[in-house]
Amino acid sequence: MQTQLIKHDKKQVDKIDARRRHYILAFVSYITSLVMFIYGIKNIHAEEILLPVILFGTGLLFLVNIIVFQISDNLDRACAVEAILVGFFVLSLVFQGGYNNTALYWVFPFPAILFGLLGVRKALIFNFLLLTSLAVMLYIPDLIPAQYKDAEASRFIASLVIVIIVCWINDFYRERSHQAMDKLQESKELQANTDALTLLANRRFIDSSLMPNLAEQPELFVPLALIMCDIDHFKRLNDRYGHNVGDDVLKAISMLFKRNIRQQDFACRIGGEEFLLILPHTNHTDALNVAEKIRQQVSQEKMLKQDKHYQVTASFGVAICESAEQYDEALKLADKMLYSAKNAGRNQVAG
Numbered sequence: 562m563q564t565q566l567i568k569h570d571k572k573q574v575d576k577i578d579a580r581r582r583h584y585i586l587a588f589v590s591y592i593t594s595l596v597m598f599i600y601g602i603k604n605i606h607a608e609e610i611l612l613p614v615i616l617f618g619t620g621l622l623f624l625v626n627i628i629v630f631q632i633s634d635n636l637d638r639a640c641a642v643e644a645i646l647v648g649f650f651v652l653s654l655v656f657q658g659g660y661n662n663t664a665l666y667w668v669f670p671f672p673a674i675l676f677g678l679l680g681v682r683k684a685l686i687f688n689f690l691l692l693t694s695l696a697v698m699l700y701i702p703d704l705i706p707a708q709y710k711d712a713e714a715s716r717f718i719a720s721l722v723i724v725i726i727v728c729w730i731n732d733f734y735r736e737r738s739h740q741a742m743d744k745l746q747e748s749k750e751l752q753a754n755t756d757a758l759t760l761l762a763n764r765r766f767i768d769s770s771l772m773p774n775l776a777e778q779p780e781l782f783v784p785l786a787l788i789m790c791d792i793d794h795f796k797r798l799n800d801r802y803g804h805n806v807g808d809d810v811l812k813a814i815s816m817l818f819k820r821n822i823r824q825q826d827f828a829c830r831i832g833g834e835e836f837l838l839i840l841p842h843t844n845h846t847d848a849l850n851v852a853e854k855i856r857q858q859v860s861q862e863k864m865l866k867q868d869k870h871y872q873v874t875a876s877f878g879v880a881i882c883e884s885a886e887q888y889d890e891a892l893k894l895a896d897k898m899l900y901s902a903k904n905a906g907r908n909q910v911a912g
């Protein structure tokens with residue numbers, strides 16, 4: 562669950578990538594429609610009506626697509642539509658020939674645009690389809706009204722293949738390095754949120770990951786049970802057997818927590834010998850039962866190899882949190898309950 566929450570926080574990386582695609586979409590839409598309208602006006606009296614129709618038509622469609630995106634906020638759909646418009650524009654321009662038969666020059670920016678809009682795999686397929694359609698149009702001249710010289714067509718196709726391959730290599734490794742950075746960041750984040758001795762989550766995890774998620778999506782957590790746990794007379798144990806033995810006890814208790822909580826629960830070390838178990842969707846009775854079960858197991862487990870008769874015990878305080886705003890109050894209550902368990906003689910649960 563700790564890893565899942567950290568992954569959830571990594572959505573920041575996806576947001577940056579979505580922004581990149583958004584800018585490409587906006588740039589291509591506005592610039593292409595502007596260029597289309599300017600050329601449409603320039604060619605309004607062209608001999609063939611098809612050219613201004615293509616120019617105004619695609620210009621308008623690019624504009625409509627970005628406006629629909631601004632309203633609907635559906636980036637994937639807008640990018641897919643944009644890619645289809647790009648394909649349609651490229652094919653119809655080459656079909657018609659463009660102004661003074663210059664259509665082929667306008668094709669070269671589009672492979673890179675397709676990679677920017679669609680991501681590596683889809684863009685590669687799309688570019689391949691576009692390339693094949695262009696090759697068919699150029700090598701079977703009877704299919705289209707525009708006339709291109711044989712040498713011109715071959716050079717164009719060869720250059721386009723090079724452009725597509727370079728864009729593909731570039732984008733493939735950009736995506737790979739993006740994924741590697743993402744993993745590295747995730748493992749650094751996990752390390753920073755983990756207590757080195759017990760490998761439980763630490764206080765930083767609660768503050769930087771759990772709390773924002775609780776505030777953002779309380780329905781995933783509440784009612785949230787907080788079980789505060791403190792090992793009894795730990796100072797005495799340390800003094801008698803040494804710090805290393807104390808450390809081993811901390812590790813053994815942490816393992817015991819992990820064995821007794823569900824996959825969606827969190828076990829955190831929040832102080833020297835103080836722990837906090839955080840159990841989402843858990844009511845007061847269930848939380849008391851969990852605490853009692855763990856208390857019994859702690860008191861029954863032989864934790865010291867050096868002294869099989871030494872009984873480690875722990876005290877527990879339980880409270881329920883119903884909202885993110887209530888968290889601090891519930892934590893204070895769990896702490897208060899813990900102290901009443903200590904005052905009542907230790908090795909017990911209060912809540």
Ligand SMILES: Nc1nc2c(ncn2[C@@H]2O[C@H](COP(=O)(O)OP(=O)(O)OP(=O)(O)O)[C@@H](O)[C@H]2O)c(=O)[nH]1
Pocket residue numbers: 758791792793794795796797799803804805806807808811832833834903907
């Ligand atoms: N071995 C070990 N000891 C630690 C660690 N962190 C804190 N401690 C010790 O934990 C002890 C906590 O002692 P106290 O706060 O007096 O509490 P206690 O002896 O457990 O007594 P009660 O809580 O009242 O039952 C101190 O002696 C700390 O030095 C740690 O990482 N390893």
